[in-house]
Amino acid sequence: MTRLDAATEILELAKELGVGAAAPVDGILDYCRHRIDGWVAEAGGVTGIDALESLVTKRLQMVFEEIRSEEDFDRLTEVYARGKKEFVFAGMRTKFDDDGNPTFGALVLRRNATADSPDRFVAVIDCRGNKLARRFFTRWHEIAHRLTTHADGGATEPGYRSEHDPIERMMDEIAGHVGFYGPIFDPAYQQASFGKSHLTFSTVEAIISEAFPTASFQATLFACARRLTTPVVYLEAALAHKKEVKRKLATPSMFGDDPPPGELRAVKVIPNKAAQQDGFTIPTNMRVPAASVLHRLFDAEPLTDDDDNEDLSQWESRGKTLERRAVVVEGRKVADRVIAIVQPVEKRRARDHCAQRNSLFTT
Ligand SMILES: [Zn+2]
Numbered sequence: 001m002t003r004l005d006a007a008t009e010i011l012e013l014a015k016e017l018g019v020g021a022a023a024p025v026d027g028i029l030d031y032c033r034h035r036i037d038g039w040v041a042e043a044g045g046v047t048g049i050d051a052l053e054s055l056v057t058k059r060l061q062m063v064f065e066e067i068r069s070e071e072d073f074d075r076l077t078e079v080y081a082r083g084k085k086e087f088v089f090a091g092m093r094t095k096f097d098d099d100g101n102p103t104f105g106a107l108v109l110r111r112n113a114t115a116d117s118p119d120r121f122v123a124v125i126d127c128r129g130n131k132l133a134r135r136f137f138t139r140w141h142e143i144a145h146r147l148t149t150h151a152d153g154g155a156t157e158p159g160y161r162s163e164h165d166p167i168e169r170m171m172d173e174i175a176g177h178v179g180f181y182g183p184i185f186d187p188a189y190q191q192a193s194f195g196k197s198h199l200t201f202s203t204v205e206a207i208i209s210e211a212f213p214t215a216s217f218q219a220t221l222f223a224c225a226r227r228l229t230t231p232v233v234y235l236e237a238a239l240a241h242k243k244e245v246k247r248k249l250a251t252p253s254m255f256g257d258d259p260p261p262g263e264l265r266a267v268k269v270i271p272n273k274a275a276q277q278d279g280f281t282i283p284t285n286m287r288v289p290a291a292s293v294l295h296r297l298f299d300a301e302p303l304t305d306d307d308d309n310e311d312l313s314q315w316e317s318r319g320k321t322l323e324r325r326a327v328v329v330e331g332r333k334v335a336d337r338v339i340a341i342v343q344p345v346e347k348r349r350a351r352d353h354c355a356q357r358n359s360l361f362t363t
Contacts, residue, residue, distance in 0.1 A: 140179030
């Protein structure tokens with residue numbers, strides 16, 4: 001059971017789709033996967049991810065419109081608002097340009113389309129600036145809406161929800177699953193990871209070039225982490241403050257014009273399922289150890305050959321260290337942060353257990 005499983009919106013969606021409420025997230029994922037499996041079987045298989053996307057969107061009577069420049073908004077207004085009297089398209093620009101609530105895509109049910117129109121649903125995908133990196137994922141996110149929340153007869157106004165909304169997070173889950181469709185992803189993963197004992201960035205890159213040429217590195221990395229049966233923690237390290245300082249910084253007068261510089265911290269930490277089960281993680285906001293390769297990557301310093309072997313016990317906070325466990329760390333600098341994966345290369349040591357037994361013998 002995850003937090004998402006307990007969200008009212010997700011329970012309601014599961015009920016609407018007729019899947020069990022015991023594990024609604026998994027139930028909804030299975031529901032989507034089964035629909036797609038059925039279409040693929042009827043079509044006699046698919047040759048790759050592009051063929052899958054066209055098959056699925058065709059079955060869902062859905063077309064994509066991409067925004068690559070400002071003129072594309074004018075084009076949508078012309079084609080859909082003026083031409084097809086779908087006025088919702090005329091006001092779309094302001095929704096996509098809302099800085100407070102970044103919108104990557106929107107799905108529109110056309111009011112004037114007939115029940116059998118191939119473009120009954122139009123998914124508008126924002127590909128401008130740094131939103132382009134998410135293009136592949138956003139397309140599958142909108143497919144996820146159409147597979148679940150936009151059942152026939154649904155609302156004609158697209159919903160512009162916050163990215164933290166449970167429905168949006170559920171759509172990202174679905175996009176991660178069906179966008180990296182198992183029958184296409186699994187063989188690519190097997191081939192790319194053959195003979196390797198743990199996940200590497202080069203495996204992720206090989207999967208991209210082999211089977212998912214338009215997927216982003218990060219989305220593909222997440223797909224690998226999800227499929228992996230061994231623990232892996234994804235983390236992002238960036239300059240940040242400890243909690244007390246963060247609180248003080250919220251009051252502008254505390255530090256005047258000169259706030260203290262932040263330290264390199266694990267600002268985002270996502271353990272995969274195996275890591276959660278194994279209790280293998282790094283607390284969010286913990287300071288990155290000075291000796292970690294993540295520092296050198298962040299400072300763009302040259303690396304040496306054995307830079308990736310570290311120990312989890314290097315991570316410490318207030319005099320307490322994480323467990324002793326050899327780990328392998330791989331990362332790369334992306335904009336203002338380092339994205340990395342941390343994986344154990346040895347089984348968990350029974351340190352606490354032994355220490356306790358020793359103390360029993362000495363007293
Ligand atoms: Zn959405």
